[in-house]
Amino acid sequence: MDRQEVFERLNEVFRxxxxxxxxxxxxxxxxxxxxDWDSLExxxxxxxxxxxxGIKFNMGQVVSMKNVGDMAxxxxxxxx
Amino acid sequence: xxxxxxPFDSDYILKSSKKIRRRLLESGTGFLSKxxxxxxxxxxxxxxxxxxxxxxxxxxxxxxxxxxxxQYWQDVMFDEPExxxxxxxxxxxxxxxxxxxxxxxxxxTPQQADAMLEEQYEHFRVMWEKIEEKxxxxxxxNNFEYPFYRILGNQDAVYAQGRVNFLxxxxxxxxxxAAEHGNFYINDINYISASYGLDKWADPFYWHxxxxxxxxxxxxxFAYNLSNIIKAxxxxxxxxxxxxxxxxxxxxxxGDDGVEKIEIGQETSMGQVYSEFQSYLKAQKDIGVMLxxxxxxxYENAIAGLEHPEGVLRPEDFILIKANWEPKSGNVAAIADxxxxxxxxxxxxxxxxxxxxxxxTQVPGVLAPxxxxxxQYIRVLDHAGFFEVTDLSEDDRKRNEMYKANIERQKxxxxxxxYREYLLSLEMKAAVRPFEAVYMARIAQLTNKSNQFNLTTRxxxxxxxxxxxxxxxxxxxxxxxxxxxxxxxxxxxxxxxxDGQEKALHLELWLMSCRVLKRDMExxxxxxxxxxxxxxxxxxxxxxxxxxxxxxxxxxFYADMGFERIEEKEDGSTVWRLDITPDYEDKNTVIxxxx
Numbered sequence: 001m002d003r004q005e006v007f008e009r010l011n012e013v014f015r016x017x018x019x020x021x022x023x024x025x026x027x028x029x030x031x032x033x034x035x036d037w038d039s040l041e042x043x044x045x046x047x048x049x050x051x052x053x054g055i056k057f058n059m060g061q062v063v064s065m066k067n068v069g070d071m072a073x074x075x076x077x078x079x080x
Numbered sequence: 081x082x083x084x085x086x087p088f089d090s091d092y093i094l095k096s097s098k099k100i101r102r103r104l105l106e107s108g109t110g111f112l113s114k115x116x117x118x119x120x121x122x123x124x125x126x127x128x129x130x131x132x133x134x135x136x137x138x139x140x141x142x143x144x145x146x147x148x149x150x151q152y153w154q155d156v157m158f159d160e161p162e163x164x165x166x167x168x169x170x171x172x173x174x175x176x177x178x179x180x181x182x183x184x185x186x187x188x189t190p191q192q193a194d195a196m197l198e199e200q201y202e203h204f205r206v207m208w209e210k211i212e213e214k215x216x217x218x219x220x221x222n223n224f225e226y227p228f229y230r231i232l233g234n235q236d237a238v239y240a241q242g243r244v245n246f247l248x249x250x251x252x253x254x255x256x257x258a259a260e261h262g263n264f265y266i267n268d269i270n271y272i273s274a275s276y277g278l279d280k281w282a283d284p285f286y287w288h289x290x291x292x293x294x295x296x297x298x299x300x301x302f303a304y305n306l307s308n309i310i311k312a313x314x315x316x317x318x319x320x321x322x323x324x325x326x327x328x329x330x331x332x333x334x335g336d337d338g339v340e341k342i343e344i345g346q347e348t349s350m351g352q353v354y355s356e357f358q359s360y361l362k363a364q365k366d367i368g369v370m371l372x373x374x375x376x377x378x379y380e381n382a383i384a385g386l387e388h389p390e391g392v393l394r395p396e397d398f399i400l401i402k403a404n405w406e407p408k409s410g411n412v413a414a415i416a417d418x419x420x421x422x423x424x425x426x427x428x429x430x431x432x433x434x435x436x437x438x439x440x441t442q443v444p445g446v447l448a449p450x451x452x453x454x455x456q457y458i459r460v461l462d463h464a465g466f467f468e469v470t471d472l473s474e475d476d477r478k479r480n481e482m483y484k485a486n487i488e489r490q491k492x493x494x495x496x497x498x499y500r501e502y503l504l505s506l507e508m509k510a511a512v513r514p515f516e517a518v519y520m521a522r523i524a525q526l527t528n529k530s531n532q533f534n535l536t537t538r539x540x541x542x543x544x545x546x547x548x549x550x551x552x553x554x555x556x557x558x559x560x561x562x563x564x565x566x567x568x569x570x571x572x573x574x575x576x577x578x579d580g581q582e583k584a585l586h587l588e589l590w591l592m593s594c595r596v597l598k599r600d601m602e603x604x605x606x607x608x609x610x611x612x613x614x615x616x617x618x619x620x621x622x623x624x625x626x627x628x629x630x631x632x633x634x635x636x637f638y639a640d641m642g643f644e645r646i647e648e649k650e651d652g653s654t655v656w657r658l659d660i661t662p663d664y665e666d667k668n669t670v671i672x673x674x675x
Contacts, residue, residue, distance in 0.1 A: 019098030040125040043289075047296040048095040059285055 001079055006053075006072050013052050017045050027069030053079065081107075084137040085449060086464040090300035097129055104136040110629050111141035112539070114314060117168035118144055119152035121175035122293040127306075130299050134307035138316050149291065150179075156207045159214070169541070170310060171211055172220045175204075176269065176293035177227055177247060184241045186231065193240035201253045208257065208264065216543035218263045218313050220306065223251045225273035225294075228282035262521060263542050265309050265470060272305050273298075275463075308465030314539065315528025318447070318466040319421055319479075321364065322412050324430035325375040325382055325403070329361075329393065330354050331454070334385045335377055345390025353454045358392035360458045365397055368479040369467050370419070373401040374411040374428070399483045408435050409442035416443070418490070419483055420594035422531065422630065427466050429457075471521050478569070485565035486595055503600060503670040506563040510601065510671045512608040515549035515556040522570045523558055526591060531630040534591040535623065535637060553578050555585060555612045559605050561596055561671070571596045572605050576613075576621070584620040585613050590637075603668035606641055610664050623656040641667075 007025065014023045018036050031037040037045070049071065050056050055078045065071050083092065083100060093100065114135075118124050128144050135142050145166040147155045152173055155163050180200060184193035204221070211219055224247045236242035251270055258266045273281040276298050286292040294302060311317065326333045331343030331350045343351040344358070365371050371393075375382050382403035386395045395401065400418060402411040408430070416423045424445030430436050436448035451460045489506065496502035515523060524542040531537065540548075548554045559572035575589040587609075592602060613621060623638040625631075635654075639645065643656035 013095070016095050016099070019096075019102065040123075043292075043296060044094060044097075044126060044129075048091075051091045051095065059289060062289060 001076070003072060003076060006075055007068075009052055010049065010068065010072065010075075013048050014045070017041070017048050025068045027067065027072070029068040030066070049075070055079070081137050084133055085447065086304060087450065087452075087460060088300065088304070090297055093130060093133065093300045094126075094296065097133060100133055101136070104133065109139060111136065112139055112314060112316075113141045113143065114169045114310075115166060116142045116144055116310070117147075117163060117166060117171045119147045119155055119171060119173050121150050121152050121173075121179035122287075123149065123291045124174055126292075126296065126299050127174065127303055130303040131307055134304050135310060138307065138311045140311060140314055140316065153203070153207055156210050156214075164214075168215060168217055170218045170220065170313065171215060172267075172306070172310075173207075173222065174293075175222050175224075177224045177243075178287060178293050180224070180247075180250075183243050183246055186241050188241055190240040193246065197246060197249055197253070200250055204254070205257065208261075212261075212263075216263075217541060218265065220265045220267050220309050220313075221254065221258075222267045222269045223254045225269050225281065226278055228278060228284070262471070265313065267306050267309060269294075269302065272302055276301055305465065308468040309470070312468040312470045313528075315525065317425075317468060317529075318369075318427050319425040320370040320372060320415075320419065320427070321361065322372045322374050322415055322426055322428045322446075323361070324408075324432070324435065325373060325377060325385055327431040327454075328429060328457075329358060330385060330388070330391070334381045339381075339384045339388060342385060342388065344388050347390075350454065351390070355390065355392055357454065357457050360462070362392050362397060364467065365480050367467065367469055370421075370480055370483055371398045372415050372419075373398055373403060374408050374415065374430075375401075375403045376405055376408070377403040379403045397480075399480065399487060407438065407442075409439050412439050412446055413443050416446075418487070420486075420532075420597060427461075427464075429461070471525070478567070481566055482568055482595060485563075488565050489563075500670060506565070506599070506670075508561060508563045508599065508671040510562070510604050510673045511560045512557055512604055512673055515545060515558055519558055519570050520545050520549070523573050526570065526573050526593065527589065530591040530593060531628070532594050532633055533597065534589075534628075534631050535587070535634055536589055536626050537628050537631060538589050540589075548575055555609065557605060557608050557612070559592075559601055559608075561599065561601050568593075568596055572601055574605055574609055576609060578616075578618065582616065583618060584622060585609075585618050587621065587623045590623070600668050600670050602637075602641070603666075604671050604673050607666045607668050608673070610660050613660060614662055614664065619660060621658045621660060623658070625654045625656070627652040 011023065011025050014025050015021050018034060023034060031042065046057065046062060053075050055075065057074065061074050065074065081104060118128055124146055128146055132142055145163055145168060152175060182196050182199065184196055208219060226247060227243045230236035230244060232239055232242045236244040237248065239245060254266055258264050281294045281298050283295040286295045323329060331354055332341055334342050344354045345351045346355065361371060373382065382401060383395055386393060400415050402415060412426065412428055413423065416426060422445060423443045426446045428436065428439045428446050428448040429451060430448065431451065439446055440448040449460055449464055451457045493502050496505065520542050524540055524545045527538065527540045548556050555576040557574040558570050560570050561568045571593040573589060573591050574587065576585040576587050578585055623643050625635060625638065638656035643658040645654055646657045647655035
């Protein structure tokens with residue numbers, strides 16, 4: 001799966017979780033850019049991403065994610 | 081909504097909860113609004129989010145109060161002003177084994193372990209008593225799931241120093257409290273976590289990252305189970321199962337194979353599966369679930385199948401057996417009609433997805449669960465929690481007999497020309513009295529589940545009912561009705577409030593169970609209310625009718641009772657007035673009433 005495809009699928013997850021079809025995520029997207037993305041919604045978002053890609057992040061990975069780009073990198077490393 | 085019916089896709093619900101919520105609210109269903117306080121010992125955010133969906137899907141629109149993180153005990157004990165202002169209709173305490181503050185260690189003596197058990201139990205008990213005294217509302221309390229590791233291995237359950245042993249004993253104490261206190265319900269997370277799989281459930285990731293007592297993926301199953309209790313407390317249980325026969329209650333097609341070839345009984349594996357299922361259904365009947373049949377079969381074949389010597393269910397276990405070649409949707413609607421229950425209190429059980437689909441779409445309100453393959457039937461129906469038990473009342477256990485007697489009455493009705501003569505032939509006896517302690521639970525239950533013959537549709541908890549009974553400013557009446565076919569139990573409730581000068585009575589609630597429609601029971605209730613008024617100098621009675629989607633049958637009830645309409649509002653609600661004098665003549669002439 002290439003990076004672009006990962007982003008396309010991530011985008012769908014974000015749109016479902018926040019019920020907002022106007023969302024387009026990029027490498028630099030952080031919680032500050034999406035209104036409903038707070039620490040509580042973050043939990044659900046991570047779970048939905050895990051489900052989408054059929055992986056489970058470990059604690060260290062979740063703690064280190066700073067933006068959507070980091071998230072995509074971890075996903076790609078886990079899938080390869 | 082299909083997506084929220086058991087068995088559901090938890091991942092989908094978690095991911096799409098916002099969209100699902102929006103659609104539920106747009107559906108235009110009339111919701112029952114309830115204030116629910118969620119007092120957590122761990123994070124509750126996603127629990128509330130998912131619980132809301134399941135409650136909405138069952139017709140309850142919750143307004144939530146959520147305690148600050150892990151403040152469950154403090155909120156209650158120190159009268160958190162926001163919680164007091166919120167005035168909850170129900171309090172749910174979400175605690176888990178993460179909230180146990182002290183466990184015995186291996187070096188402690190059994191006596192020390194006992195003392196710790198007492199200490200942990202007391203922590204909860206004082207809180208429950210405070211809630212009862214301060215809020216008087218129903219309480220739902222989690223018990224404890226097992227720990228995810230065992231210091232003493234298998235002996236952890238044996239020695240007083242083991243955590244498994246400790247939690248088992250603590251759970252025992254919780255159950256004992258629940259058994260001794262009405263309005264207090266255990267949410268059995270010990271069972272739910274086991275059913276889900278403890279290792280997955282207790283994933284420490286979710287505790288250490290987010291302070292969740294269980295993993296995120298378990299939340300839908302957990303919240304669904306919790307919603308079962310809440311909807312039962314608020315009178316939203318289902319009442320009846322309508323069952324298919326071929327491939328549902330036995331293997332094979334009786335019309336093709338003949339009675340000797342159908343699979344039921346101990347001879348084959350499949351026969352055993354169906355026997356276990358029939359036993360399960362028979363036990364459902366014993367808790368008050370009404371059993372009916374809708375089957376495409378010749379009637380004789382249906383009865384022959386139910387009389388199979390190896391079968392567990394017998395024809396007499398059912399109230400109505402519709403076996404014919406009409407569409408099942410028509411038969412299910414006819415069953416609802418003849419039993420005087422609403423389609424939304426029916427669960428239709430059929431192995432055939434096409435039949436399920438027709439019934440669910442043609443008879444709105446009926447649920448037709450995807451029951452899977454025969455060996456899964458019990459699990460699906462059981463976990464779906466349609467008939468969640470809150471109080472195991474005598475009435476629930478006898479409900480089948482009562483409805484059956486009703487059908488007998490209807491049959492007999494056809495043989496009488498004069499209706500009054502028919503009513504007299506029933507040899508009815510009623511007790512109409514002020515609320516009494518033994519019936520408080522049943523009275524509260526009736527206020528929560530009567531929809532059709534209900535003038536104001538006010539819902540009350542048992543503690544409300546107890547308060548009315550004790551208050552001199554209220555006149556309360558319950559009515560029990562018996563006849564030659566059986567005892568119907570408590571079937572009618574009236575609550576009237578005296579006005580300031582004690583010269584008039586306002587009827588705040590008047591309801592009757594539809595199982596005694598057209599029996600003149602309402603007249604007996606009216607007579608009793610009038611006599612109560614006259615004996616304390618009240619000369620005027622005001623009645624109120626508030627329309628809902630379901631109570632059109634009593635729109636003109638007060639007119640029939642001789643009241644005069646004095647007000648009609650735009651929303652269709654009406655106010656009625658009746659002046660009463662000591663020469664009032666009793667309206668009931670067919671029921672013998674014990675005072």
